[in-house]
Amino acid sequence: MQTCTVLSNKAYLDGGGLYATGSVTMKEATVASNTATTGAGGGIYAQTVISGYKYSSGWVPDDSVTTSTVIMNNSAYGNGGGVYASVYFKNVIVTRNTSTEGSGGGVYNVGSYVNLTDCTISYNTAATSIGALTAPRVNLTNCNILYNSAPTVGGANANTLNATNSVILGNKATNGTRGGINATTLNLTNSTVSKNTATSSAGGVNAKNITIVNSTISNNEAIGGAGIMSSGVLLVSGSRIYGNKASANTGGGISATGLVYINYKLEGENYVIDADAGKTYIYENSATSGAGIKGVDIYVYNSEILRNVSSLNGGGISSTDVNISKSTISNNTATNNGGGLYASNSATITATN
Numbered sequence: 001m002q003t004c005t006v007l008s009n010k011a012y013l014d015g016g017g018l019y020a021t022g023s024v025t026m027k028e029a030t031v032a033s034n035t036a037t038t039g040a041g042g043g044i045y046a047q048t049v050i051s052g053y054k055y056s057s058g059w060v061p062d063d064s065v066t067t068s069t070v071i072m073n074n075s076a077y078g079n080g081g082g083v084y085a086s087v088y089f090k091n092v093i094v095t096r097n098t099s100t101e102g103s104g105g106g107v108y109n110v111g112s113y114v115n116l117t118d119c120t121i122s123y124n125t126a127a128t129s130i131g132a133l134t135a136p137r138v139n140l141t142n143c144n145i146l147y148n149s150a151p152t153v154g155g156a157n158a159n160t161l162n163a164t165n166s167v168i169l170g171n172k173a174t175n176g177t178r179g180g181i182n183a184t185t186l187n188l189t190n191s192t193v194s195k196n197t198a199t200s201s202a203g204g205v206n207a208k209n210i211t212i213v214n215s216t217i218s219n220n221e222a223i224g225g226a227g228i229m230s231s232g233v234l235l236v237s238g239s240r241i242y243g244n245k246a247s248a249n250t251g252g253g254i255s256a257t258g259l260v261y262i263n264y265k266l267e268g269e270n271y272v273i274d275a276d277a278g279k280t281y282i283y284e285n286s287a288t289s290g291a292g293i294k295g296v297d298i299y300v301y302n303s304e305i306l307r308n309v310s311s312l313n314g315g316g317i318s319s320t321d322v323n324i325s326k327s328t329i330s331n332n333t334a335t336n337n338g339g340g341l342y343a344s345n346s347a348t349i350t351a352t353n
Contacts, residue, residue, distance in 0.1 A: 002027040010035045015045030016074060026051040028067045036076040041084030042097060043074035049083055052090025061090040061117045068093050077101050080108030090117040099126040107133035114138045122146040130157045140166045151175035153182045166191045173198040183207040191215045198222040201229055208232035217241045224249025230256045237263050238278030244285045251294035252285030263301040273301045283307050290318030303327045310334040314342030
């Protein structure tokens with residue numbers, strides 16, 4: 001399909017606008033206002049949809065593509081309001097699609113990849129779980145995931161999610177956790193996660209193992225774990241985490257039940273100080289406890305933890321074990337104990353220059 005419009009079609013089952021058992025290739029197309037009345041894929045239902053990619057020993061972005069493909073205002077009763085497929089998209093806009101009784105308001109895929117380059121996924125909604133997109137593996141490059149909403153994950157959901165030079169902004173989990181991103185493994189580079197909200201926990205990011213490099217996590221809101229929630233290993237380097245608000249629980253900036261490494265790197269099987277990483281700033285976050293960082297085993301190097309506010313304990317950091325070097329903890333506030341650092345139980349605190 002090239003320079004085509006698929007408009008205002010309706011299917012009783014799947015693929016309101018277009019149904020294919022194999023692959024669909026599009027260029028400069030518009031798929032709009034189609035409906036899958038009782039099935040999936042309001043705009044498109046296919047095995048794979050390709051737009052703005054070319055095959056060269058594998059699918060790669062086609063830099064000659066300058067005009068957008070638009071998938072908008074489609075609706076499905078089931079999963080995939082806009083698209084139900086594996087996708088390879090460059091310069092594609094997926095906006096204002098709806099899954100009325102399913103998941104993946106924008107894009108839904110259960111078995112493969114969602115690869116997006118120079119794309120915008122915005123204002124999509126889903127009734128049951130995930131607003132913007134869901135797939136086993138999601139790769140985002142120069143993308144915007146904006147103002148999507150659903151009950152459990154407002155933005156993007158994946159087993160593995162890689163985001164580079166991307167913005168995840170204003171997404172909302174309307175009845176649970178995970179406003180911006182939910183993943184098992186997350187790699188975030190030169191990206192921004194901001195102003196996402198969840199009615200329970202994890203306003204910005206929820207994942208088991210997380211690596212964040214030269215990125216910003218800001219102004220996200222949730223009951224707890226407003227900025228970042230991690231249950232495995234969290235690595236943060238050269239980044240800013242600020243203005244996140246946990247309204248009634250712990251961890252305004254970071255809430256972690258596993259290991260937290262700030263400006264460290266994995267070398268072989270060990271985590272070591274990353275002397276080449278830029279300074280990390282964690283500031284002006286708020287929570288009941290551990291407004292900057294709430295954790296159990298925290299390592300901090302070359303960082304500043306500033307002006308965080310806790311309504312109970314640990315304005316800057318609340319943790320069991322803390323190892324801090326070449327860092328500043330200043331101007332943090334706690335209503336009860338530990339304005340800068342609150343160490344609970346049989347804590348170990350190690351501080352070095």
